[in-house]
Each structure stands twice: as structure tokens, then as C-alpha cells.
Amino acid sequence: MKDFFNDISEKYDLVNDIITFGLIRVFRRMLFSDVPKAKVCIELAAGTGSNLPYLLGNYETIYCVDPSDQMLAKLTKKFNHEVVIPVCKQAEEFLNLKADCVVVSFGFRNFYDRQKVLENITRYLEPGGYLLVMDVFKPKSIIDEFFLKTFFSFFCIPLGWLITGSRESYEYFFQSIFSFVTYNKFIEDIEKLGFKTLYAWSFLSLGILKLVKK
Numbered sequence: 007m008k009d010f011f012n013d014i015s016e017k018y019d020l021v022n023d024i025i026t027f028g029l030i031r032v033f034r035r036m037l038f039s040d041v042p043k044a045k046v047c048i049e050l051a052a053g054t055g056s057n058l059p060y061l062l063g064n065y066e067t068i069y070c071v072d073p074s075d076q077m078l079a080k081l082t083k084k085f086n087h088e089v090v091i092p093v094c095k096q097a098e099e100f101l102n103l104k105a106d107c108v109v110v111s112f113g114f115r116n117f118y119d120r121q122k123v124l125e126n127i128t129r130y131l132e133p134g135g136y137l138l139v140m141d142v143f144k145p146k147s148i149i150d151e152f153f154l155k156t157f158f159s160f161f162c163i164p165l166g167w168l169i170t171g172s173r174e175s176y177e178y179f180f181q182s183i184f185s186f187v188t189y190n191k192f193i194e195d196i197e198k199l200g201f202k203t204l205y206a207w208s209f210l211s212l213g214i215l216k217l218v219k220k
């Protein structure tokens with residue numbers, strides 16, 4: 007799977023902007039609004055650092071974890087900043103760190119052991135620490151499924167393919183949504199681990215969650 011992201015790292019952000027008509031930036035802003043400033047943030051599946059503009063200035067140290075060296079190379083090129091520490095690892099590997107905030111945007115679907123990552127996050131976070139999650143969840147209704155299939159088949163996959171040259175990567179994204187959990191199931195699972203939901207917003211299959219560790 008690592009290769010999918012290496013293949014598209016150069017054009018990843020451009021494609022996101024085009025396929026969402028720029029709305030991705032609004033969603034990212036929503037994810038980080040009203041989150042208190044703190045010392046340490048860990049971003050898992052950090053990719054090319056698309057969330058860093060919203061995180062810089064709010065934390066003293068930001069660890070950006072991702073196994074794709076090409077995605078991290080792009081991140082480092084864009085944000086050569088002493089606050090930002092790239093970590094080339096999978097989210098399933100435990101980092102001996104304590105954090106005030108953990109961010110995972112469009113990452114959970116790619117983890118080969120979601121439960122393990124959730125356990126890691128629970129151990130990283132200080133009590134009262136924030137977990138911020140944004141993702142495209144498994145459709146919860148036939149209408150959502152129809153919209154998603156149409157959007158990917160006629161727009162997202164052809165455009166992603168055209169711009170990056172990798173059809174497989176965008177087909178993989180599509181499949182990963184269907185092997186993910188629904189938004190409601192995700193909230194249920196995470197609350198069982200001792201998190202309280204502070205904010206939950208969803209539109210079709212997209213979901214934004216802000217949770218706090220009890």
C-alpha cells in the first residue's frame with residue numbers, strides 16, 4: 007500500500023483540491039477550530055503535511071508519522087520547520103511519546119490494524135488530550151453509497167488517474183472506504199476506549215470528530 011502513496015505524493019494535494027472544489031480546506035479548518043493550544047501533537051498518517059498550516063503556532067512540537075518516504079519528503083520540503091519532526095513509521099508501531107493532541111485525517115482506512123492504532127493513541131494521550139479525526143466512512147445508507155460510487159467512478163478515479171498517472175491508487179481509495187466502518191460504529195468503538203465525543207459532524211460519508219480522553 008505504501009507504493010500507492012509514493013506514486014501520487016507529488017500531486018496528492020492538487021488532486022484533493024480539485025476533487026473537492028477546494029472544500030477540503032474548509033473541512034480541515036473545521037477539524038482544528040476551537041482546539042486549545044498545547045505542547046505536543048502527534049499526527050498519524052501525516053502524508054504531505056496538508057494539516058500543518060492549521061497546526062503550526064498551536065504546538066511546541068509536532069510529530070508527523072507516516073511510512074511513505076515520498077509523502078514525508080514532500081512534507082519536509084514544504085515545512086522545513088524546527089517544530090515539525092517527521093517520523094517514517096507505521097501508526098501501528100508504538101512511539102514512546104506523550105501528547106496533548108493526536109490527529110488522524112484520512113488515515114484510519116489505511117491502517118492494517120486499526121485496533122492497535124487506537125490502543126497506541128489511548129496510551130499517547132494525556133487525560134484531557136484531544137483526538138481529532140476526519141475521514142470518509144463506509145456509507146450508512148443506499149443514498150450515500152450511490153453518491154459515493156457515482157462520485158468515484160465518474161469523477162474522482164478518472165481525474166486522479168489523469169493528474170497523477172496512477173489509476174490503482176484512486177481505485178484503492180475507493181475500495182478502502184467500503185472496507186472501513188460506518189461513522190456511527192467508529193464513534194461507538196472509540197467511546198468504549200474511554201473517549202468522550204465533543205463534536206461530531208457528518209455529510210454523506212465524510213465525518214469530522216473531536217474527542218477528548220477522559
Ligand SMILES: C[S@@+](CC[C@H](N)C(=O)[O-])C[C@H]1O[C@@H](n2cnc3c(N)ncnc32)[C@H](O)[C@@H]1O
Nearest residue numbers: 011051052053056074077096097111112116117
Ligand atoms: C490519504 S493520505 C492522508 C494524508 C493526510 N493525513 C491528509 O489529511 O491529507 C493517507 C496516508 O496514510 C499513510 N499510511 C498508510 N498506511 C499507514 C500506516 N500503517 N501508518 C501510518 N500511516 C499510513 C500513507 O502513506 C498516506 O500518507
